[in-house]
Amino acid sequence: MFGVLMATLLLTIALVGSNMDVILKQGVAFQVRSEITQNAAIAGSFVNADEFEKFVQEQIDQRSKALGLDSPWYSPQRIGLTMYKILILDFGRATFLTSDSGSSDVKDILLEKIPKTVLLFTTATIIISIIGIFLGALASSKINSKIDRVTSTFAVVSSSFPVWWIGMIMIFVFAFVYHLFPARATPSVLPSDPGYIAALLYHMTLPLITIVLIGFGSWAYLVRNFMIGILQEDFVIAKKTIGINQKKIIYGHALKNAAPPIVTILALSLSGSLGGAIITEAVFDWPGMGRLYFEAISVMDLPVIIGATYVLTVFFLASIFVADLLYGYFDPRVKTS
Amino acid sequence: MSTVPLNEIGQEFVRNKIGLVGIGILATLFIISAMAALTIPLETLKTWNNPESWLEFPKTALPAWINLFLSEKIPEHKILTNSEDSLQSTEELTIFSQQFSVVYEFDDFPNDFIYEFTAKYSGSPLLQISVIRPDGMTVELLSRSLPYLESAVHHERVFSTDNAVKKNLILQSEKFGFLLNDISAEQIVFSESSVQKVLNGKYVFLIRLVGTSSENEIVESSLILGGKVFGFVGTDELRRDLSVGLLWGTPLALFIGIAVAIGSVVMGLLYGVYAGFIGKKTDETMMRFNDVIYALPALPFLIILAVTISNSIFVMIGFLMIFGWVGVAKVSRSMALQIKTRQYVEASKIMGQRSSKIILKHILPQLLPYAFASVAISVPAAITTEAGLSFLGLGDPSFPTWGQILHDASTHGAAARGLWWWVIPPGLMIAVTGLAFVFIGNALDTIVNPRLKR
Numbered sequence: 001m002f003g004v005l006m007a008t009l010l011l012t013i014a015l016v017g018s019n020m021d022v023i024l025k026q027g028v029a030f031q032v033r034s035e036i037t038q039n040a041a042i043a044g045s046f047v048n049a050d051e052f053e054k055f056v057q058e059q060i061d062q063r064s065k066a067l068g069l070d071s072p073w074y075s076p077q078r079i080g081l082t083m084y085k086i087l088i089l090d091f092g093r094a095t096f097l098t099s100d101s102g103s104s105d106v107k108d109i110l111l112e113k114i115p116k117t118v119l120l121f122t123t124a125t126i127i128i129s130i131i132g133i134f135l136g137a138l139a140s141s142k143i144n145s146k147i148d149r150v151t152s153t154f155a156v157v158s159s160s161f162p163v164w165w166i167g168m169i170m171i172f173v174f175a176f177v178y179h180l181f182p183a184r185a186t187p188s189v190l191p192s193d194p195g196y197i198a199a200l201l202y203h204m205t206l207p208l209i210t211i212v213l214i215g216f217g218s219w220a221y222l223v224r225n226f227m228i229g230i231l232q233e234d235f236v237i238a239k240k241t242i243g244i245n246q247k248k249i250i251y252g253h254a255l256k257n258a259a260p261p262i263v264t265i266l267a268l269s270l271s272g273s274l275g276g277a278i279i280t281e282a283v284f285d286w287p288g289m290g291r292l293y294f295e296a297i298s299v300m301d302l303p304v305i306i307g308a309t310y311v312l313t314v315f316f317l318a319s320i321f322v323a324d325l326l327y328g329y330f331d332p333r334v335k336t337s
Numbered sequence: 338m339s340t341v342p343l344n345e346i347g348q349e350f351v352r353n354k355i356g357l358v359g360i361g362i363l364a365t366l367f368i369i370s371a372m373a374a375l376t377i378p379l380e381t382l383k384t385w386n387n388p389e390s391w392l393e394f395p396k397t398a399l400p401a402w403i404n405l406f407l408s409e410k411i412p413e414h415k416i417l418t419n420s421e422d423s424l425q426s427t428e429e430l431t432i433f434s435q436q437f438s439v440v441y442e443f444d445d446f447p448n449d450f451i452y453e454f455t456a457k458y459s460g461s462p463l464l465q466i467s468v469i470r471p472d473g474m475t476v477e478l479l480s481r482s483l484p485y486l487e488s489a490v491h492h493e494r495v496f497s498t499d500n501a502v503k504k505n506l507i508l509q510s511e512k513f514g515f516l517l518n519d520i521s522a523e524q525i526v527f528s529e530s531s532v533q534k535v536l537n538g539k540y541v542f543l544i545r546l547v548g549t550s551s552e553n554e555i556v557e558s559s560l561i562l563g564g565k566v567f568g569f570v571g572t573d574e575l576r577r578d579l580s581v582g583l584l585w586g587t588p589l590a591l592f593i594g595i596a597v598a599i600g601s602v603v604m605g606l607l608y609g610v611y612a613g614f615i616g617k618k619t620d621e622t623m624m625r626f627n628d629v630i631y632a633l634p635a636l637p638f639l640i641i642l643a644v645t646i647s648n649s650i651f652v653m654i655g656f657l658m659i660f661g662w663v664g665v666a667k668v669s670r671s672m673a674l675q676i677k678t679r680q681y682v683e684a685s686k687i688m689g690q691r692s693s694k695i696i697l698k699h700i701l702p703q704l705l706p707y708a709f710a711s712v713a714i715s716v717p718a719a720i721t722t723e724a725g726l727s728f729l730g731l732g733d734p735s736f737p738t739w740g741q742i743l744h745d746a747s748t749h750g751a752a753a754r755g756l757w758w759w760v761i762p763p764g765l766m767i768a769v770t771g772l773a774f775v776f777i778g779n780a781l782d783t784i785v786n787p788r789l790k791r
Contacts, residue, residue, distance in 0.1 A: 011633070012641065159717075160771030160772045162721045162728075162768075164725065168747065168751075169764070172757055278640070278729070279728060282729060300644070312637075316632060317632065
């Protein structure tokens, strides 16, 4: 598991490293040049332009050597250093992006964005799974009934629509036609304002509805399929013949047996929800992790990209671990084997 | 998961209604692609992102069919290129004349009108434009000499907002029963003479090039009546005809989806079967590698790859394949593990056949039904992922895909401004294409997986 984490980080660094080097070197060159030209005493002491250029170049080389930029990004020292820093959760400073409060520390930025993503996507995931489990159980209890057919059709249809497109349609309907909700999800009130939380929740409604609308269909379908498998098993049929009522069988016994795969998927989707959805956040302009990621990539802000990837991968792996543990808890057969 | 012979799948498939619907939609999409390739020249594709080439078109025009549902007909944008040309020569003068006739039947004035022409002439001929209105009145619009040239080509656009046009109209103000000063040219020309109200009927625009040389000629010309509705799906903020983008998006989406799906399924199948068949250490390492790829966050990595390496459509297909094969590899490995223990495989092993031959001859054919189903199922994901990347602005700029149309729509705030014809059709196309493959995939899946049939 640790290996996967390291591999992910290495790959990220490998992909963005060369670009980052170029950007950093340009930054150093620009800094040195502006420092020298602003200092009239140094700038005036040169005889001609050539000598001046030579001096500037020397200064740049010196500075990049001090920063370790003279060796390429794939040199063992630099990668090792980067990895070590990440392990002790020191993500460094962002090159371009800042948090809302103005700090350029990657940790601050991440800490600011994660709660917003949790607020929207984790809430949505929980709502989706609750609706999905009950709808799925209901559909499986009445196979080929109207509810079952509607659920299945809805699952198939909703899964082939891109969430962000539905988001655009929702914006069109609720923001343009009916003026119920704002089109942009970032509240216009300052975070220090007492009404901030209310404004945030109000702005959250439209994206939340959209995500839930698109998501619960496939959840219900999934649960239904698990349940159908279990309802065919002997113990359920035996219970039916004894005369235990249908509802009790489904919600009491069958759902408990379907729990292991459902819990696994729930754990994975909860951790997945932390990453936010890059595209959905872009549509609604929601200031969460997904948007941070996209912004960081478009300006090639390496520390932020690495920090975000790291946090997401850690959560992902942790949730796999938790899902494994829960699986054992719900399905004791796994333990013995 | 069981293995079903191929011909049986064909028979079962014909009986599956949803599968047939999927095939039907797919066939329609292929016909649309063929139509796009035949009717729209490739140059349009290249000029998609060039605003120059869309100047003749209206800005954010609604689809033309919207008029069917409205009681007040919105003027349609018309680009007239067919003119009746004639040449009259006397001893001193040559008159080249053109006539554009148009039947105007809308409840609002046009936005403007533009006469665009390319003329070949010598000297400095006189360009006269007048219009004969449905009520028989002739209104002079312009009379101006063109710049002096020695048998060369001159290109010009005459706009209705031209001051000369307005001046000419004010000179004829006695023909109209209302004050002309504050009204724009098109609202005068297309108005009833007594009150300022739209006058419907047949208008004839008369253009005359009066010069001394007998070789004067208008080589190419068009008259544009600016309207607010256009074509089958309207136009966007950049004046582009959306139907072109939608039509061209179809073959592109199909190509991306099918290429990615086939590529990743073939990769996953070979990888999984090889790992499963060889087993032991090889299997272990190959599956670990598989797990690593599985744990990678796909979309962020796709974005990083698109930004750092290339956003060409072909490279993108490759990237999508990298993240597509993992699931297929897992399933086909476990299937290979099962098939491996069957007697005929053991027999051919004992006979000393090479592993590559056993894999290709005995194991892979058994997995074909599953492979077909997973190709169909993975197409929609590929299409939506590509559309999503394009939507973020990371698409290949040289091809208009549905995702890019939506990207442009979102950057211009189309949804919040209510430009529904810019937002709904591309998304619907994505969804319908996805649905077609989901239907086919589900139909195949129920055949391959008899347990789901209940």
